[in-house]
Amino acid sequence: MSTATEARGSAAAEGKKKAPAGERVADWADGRLGIYSLAKANMRKIFPDHWSFMLGEVALYSFIIIILTGVYLTLFFHPSMNEVEYHGAYTPMHGIQMSEAYASTLDISFDVRGGLLVRQIHHWAALIFLAAMFVHMMRVFFTGAFRKPREVNWVFGFLLFVLGMFTGFTGYSLPDDLLSGTGVRFMEGAILSVPIVGTYLSMFLFGGEFPGDDFVARFYSIHILLLPGIMLGLLVAHLILVFYHKHTQFAGAGRKNTNVVGMPLLPVYMAKAGGFFFLVFGVIAAISAMFTINPIWALGPYRPDQVSTNAQPDWYMGFSEGLIRVMPGWEINLWGHTLVLGVFIPLVIFPLVLVAIALYPFIESWVTKDKREHHIADRPRNAPTRTAFGAAWIAWYFVLLVGGGNDLWATHFNLSINAITWFVRVAFFVAPVVVFVITRRVCMGLQRKDREKVLHGRETGTIKRLPHGEFVEVHEPLSQEQLHTLTAHEQYRPVEVGAATDENGVRRKVSRGQKLRSRLSKGYFGESGQIPKPTQEEYREIESSHGHH
Amino acid sequence: MSSETGPDENVSDENLPKEQGPAHGEVARKDDPFADPGLPPHEHRIQDVDEQAAKRSERTVAFIFTLSMLATIGFIASFVAFPIDKIIYVWPLGHIGALNLALGLTLGVALFCIGAGAVHWARTLMSDEEMVDERHAITAEPEVREKVISDFKQGAKESALGRRKLIRNTMFGAVALVPLSGVVLLRDLGPLPEDKLRHTAWKKGKLLVNENTNQPLRPEDIAVGSLTFARPEGLEHHDEDFQTEIAKAALMIVRLEPGDIKDKRELDWSHEGIVAFSKICTHVGCPVSLYEQQTHHVLCPCHQSTFDLADGARVLFGPAGHPLPQLNISVNKDGYLEAQGDFDEPVGPAFWERG
Secondary structure: OOOHHHHHHHHHHHOOOOOOOOHHHHHHHHHHHHHHHHHHHHOOOOOOOOOOHHHHHHHHHHHHHHHHHHHHHHHOOOOHHHHHHEEEEEHHHHHOEEEHHHHHHHHHHHHOOHHHHHHHHHHHHHHHHHHHHHHHHHHHHHHOOOOOOOOHHHHHHHHHHHHHHHHHHHHHOOOHHHHHHHHHHHHHHHHOOOOOOOHHHHHHOOOOOOOOHHHHHHHHHHHHHHHHHHHHHHHHHHHHHHHHHOOOOEEOOOOOOOOEEEEHHHHHHHHHHHHHHHHHHHHHHHHHHHHHOHHHHHEOOOOOOOOOOOOOOOHHHHHHHHHHHOOOOOOOOEEEEEEEEEHHHHHHHHHHHHHHHHHHHHHHHHHOOOOOOOOOOOHHHOHHHHHHHHHHHHHHHHHHHHOOOHHHHHHHHOOHHHHHHHHHHHHHEEEEHHHHHHHHHHHHHHHHHHHHHHHOEEEEEEEEOOOOOOOEEEEEEEEEEEHHHHHOOOOOOOOOOOOOOOOOOOEEEHHHHHHHHHHHHHHHHHOOOOOOOOOOOHHHHHHHOOOOO | OOOHHHHOOOHHHHHHOOOOOOHHHOOOOOOOOOOOOOOOOOOOHHHHHHHHHHHHHHHHHHHHHHHHHHHHHHHHHHHOOOOOOOOEEEEOOEEEHHHHHHHHHHHHHHHHHHHHHHHHHHHOOOOOOOEEEEEEOOOOOOHHHHHHHHHHHHHHHHOOOOOOHHHHHHHHHHHHHHHHHHHHHHHHHHOOOOHHHHHHOOOOOEEEOOOOOOOEEEHHHHHOOEEEEEEEEEOOOOOHHHHHHHHHEEEEEEEOOOOHOOOHHHHHOOOOOEEEEEEOOOOOOEEEOOOEEEOEEOOOOOOOOOOOOOOOOOEOOOOOOOOOOOOOEOOOOOOOOOOOOOOOOOOOOOOOOOO
């Protein structure tokens, strides 16, 4: 061992051709960390290109921005509910009693130079983070990128979205202003509605009766330590799996299920993705410069007996707000106990709304029984039932968002709040069904259009008059590449339960699960669920008969 | 649900699309009109063939990076130059803090230009030739799988966990019990509820103190149609438990025409048409505060529960489940409004033990 090292050392000395400094540093690191084998697999890793693939990047970068600005804010924020009299730079609040949390947030906004900017970047980035995760999740959903082998990564992403919601909620509750305190009160009221243990949970969370002196400090450790810690872990796992699985790509010439076509990480995606971080950060900084978000100084410190109108949560909590606003106030009093269904039912539906979309991939894979790996992203139209389910879910979510802002809809559009509330109550059940039916039909229509295009070519808009006077529109045949792209998607055949008896006349046992799957499968892949894509025979037949045009 | 995991006679490979991947990828089948033609030839950009154009791109990127540097200098200059309390008017943003605007815009430009430069560099000067990576199957090869399974079995066998049941069972017991310590440690997060939610700071003889003037209220202070907020005498803003007490004790007082009061108990508990209700909404606890004097309706701005103050604060609309509790009031010998006791039911949101 030592001789080998010496030999190498002396060889280097003799030749006086030392490796460049960068290489020597890399050698040093490789000897300890094994970076070369890591880099071999990843440095020139190929990533495919599509605009929708950057949605997840927006989420990733806003998360990083939130952490950077969040660390800065912890340097100035005092997570304490001690009551103090304010004597800072914001004169309208002089002499007012408030918690230290609120006072220090005022200080960040008015005494610390740049503090307001960082606060606003932090808040804007949080709103954008959640929005980006939402649309990223929808991109993955509608292209079927959640299919094997990516189901686990779908669940990781879903958990990130849910944890992001709660991190956001605990975060905007920290300044202890009138609006955020009202949100916390709402949460306390919801916890109280839990049968049997509600009052205990509330007492333990708040260290006694609401609001008490503890919740800001407790939310603080949840907001800056517990939840972001878990999220960071999930995020790293999410990214490792993206690298490990390699990115999905859309069908196209040369793009197969067994390969990935695109540009290498070094240098193209280093520059593009790295640059994109700065673009996102720059845009958020500019937004924060120009548009005020959460002006806590305009709201005043929290008092449980005061409230402002237009009390709205941040957008990602809006659907839960909608649930609580439109639910009828049912209360059942029996045997000296109260079952607060009017609050408890929304509290139960709240996670179910989210779980509905999280579970879908597993339902689909149960219906198709497809155990193969899928790396080609579907066009949404080619999976009408899935697309319709996703659109119905979005409709459901947005109906609830409307419910959460029913007062804003009423005041901005001069509508009756009662009418809006009743609309949401009905639409909660009806809208998803209507949207499901319409979306499926639209998808089928688009499939038909693709079929037409493949068989008859592209409509050029050029009208030609034939010698005998007939007018025809000239159809331009598609290129091989287009033909391939439009026919590359797979089509399943519906599962049949089969005959009720086997060949010997003995009754076959068909489980309920099998029957259900057969019905679902028919709905997915039967005549009503997809348009058969053109076959080569159909294509050639039309080719030969139209050939003389 | 054996069908979920076990083999299923109803689902065969026939139901899955026949061809996947390779069948589409093979260019060999010339007779297939839909066959994959393979990657199209690379088309050169102008920068790839014209050094002049490439030079122009280089200068553009350098210019964008230079802008970023200037913006950072601008950021530092703004930090030093603008006083923190300077407000300026900028169309269309309105009146806005100068420092925040200057810092944000310079930082935004500095960051954005780094990104824009890098992306422009990548798009115009870095190779845009598409490359192909083969995918590896995620599922392990059968040999690897066999090896892992047999290694695991060997390890499990050597541990004798399955054979020495006494060890296994006591270990499970120990590991299952130990988290209990953590649960027990959480006990002192807060006190038990007991009857805390049933009592407020109101007591017989407590005067009703106007929340705005801090003076005890007399009947003549309260005009018909007005809405007055009150707290119990003795509860002061700087008290340590003020927030927690006011969260339950906050009171809302209105004067109605006694003839308008429909609810008999409400009339009994009123004084010359003056009625006092809890201000805390019975839905999830927001302060109810929007009063419509013509209809005697009061509305919670959070979730729009609407109560009829002339009819025992009955719920007219919205998600609240029961009326606002009323406080029995009268006038003491000095002519001040006083409570006849605490609320006779818990105020605020309903809970399991409320009954």
